[in-house]
Amino acid sequence: MNALARAVRAGGKPAAPRRASVSGLAFAGICMVLFAASVAATLAQSLSMSAMGELPMPGGWSMSMLWMPTCGRSWARVALSFAGMWIVMMAAMMLPSLTQMLARYRDAVGSQVHSTQLALLTLRVALGYWVVWIAGGVAVFALGAALTTFELRSQALARAVPLAAGVVVLLAGALQLSAWKARHLACCRATPRVAANAAAAWRHGVRIGIHCGCCCAGLTAMLLVVGMMDLRMMAVVTAAITAERFSPNGARIARMVGAAALGGGLLLIVQACFSAAG
Template structure:
């Protein structure tokens, strides 16, 4: 017992240092991604937007400029998208990663850092896949709207309907299920703790067997639940303006509140009510 107590006492300072390093790295990553997102937004604003029939403007993010290739435009959009998602999701993701680190326990600072990074990589990979699909859909729709004036004139009403539908989605059982999974790490239960213990007993093979199998898998699962939970809110961002800082801030605040508030489902419904009201206003104005 004495040796065990001494070992725990010796481990405590290392654990505290590891958690401080994790929080510090998270804060630096958030600040760097935020600064880059603001710079990209300013750059897009400086490029202007294309006036469209119906009294609205189309973002240049969906268009190929002179001298650009479509693969280059897609790569630029994907980089912008991943950084923007990191900015928007980190406030609600960091507490989940913190709980994950507590569940894994003391595996050494370097190993624990690698495991946490694997979860983050899996999480952002899901958002990157969504970003590729979003660009393909957005570019195709932009091309159609430039060719078909009637479709462009209907865009403001369609945007209002998207916002209205996004608000209604906040009240569904589907939203509640995925939100609950986002609020707690997927797979974080009795079976998961048993796998953690088995991986600890494997010692040197912890990173290979536990990290690759569970860290990346949990990141992918969490990313999928997050994408589903945020589907409505992200749709609002896309129809209002993918690089609009005010829209990004509002969506980020909504995501963070419903993820971290004690009563997340009630918070999601309250946000849904506000969104429905905004959708009705947009339709009336259109």
């Protein structure tokens, strides 16, 4: 009996920590591989879009071919192309912060389930999260396609686009400074209290997807109006989102980004007014 007790003390107790360590390393490795793959795919898509060129529009700006059924493409094909681009781009931008949220979830429920269950629950949370972002992409494409159609038909509307872009950036900056933004950011950073079962995992994934989408609404709007496949803007937005999640004082980072956006929006509005006057 004493020998058995010693064996348990010597060899039995470390088994769970070792399993947790292996599971954690596998999780981190998978996230790193997915992030690297999404970044590589985003770079490839950006190069492909650059090769397609842009359509010069009244008002001194250029429209991306992303929103138009050019070169014999149907609307269905354009929508599928946008969906693939949206998913890959969002993966590259959101995976760093999503990894942190998933790690918090794993810490919260990991002691209640074994490693295989934990992996399946983590996957379910991630799927719930991405369903929200995919739904957001559908709404973005519908709005972008409608605006593109109207801009091609109306020169007056096309000329107003640079000014409208400045207004959107200005409003996005104001949103960054709002209590609404701070509340959703706090929810993204909070340690979850959730049961370790499939239904709860799915609900948690959808919930953090909604909070994350609301939290990133202003930054996403800025990206869309400045240039969805602009790699520099993507890098800035990704850095801002990640800093808000990882910094000890994420709310302060959000306010700093908001102040910068307010300045950028005012500058774009001034530039648009001068261009219209000239």
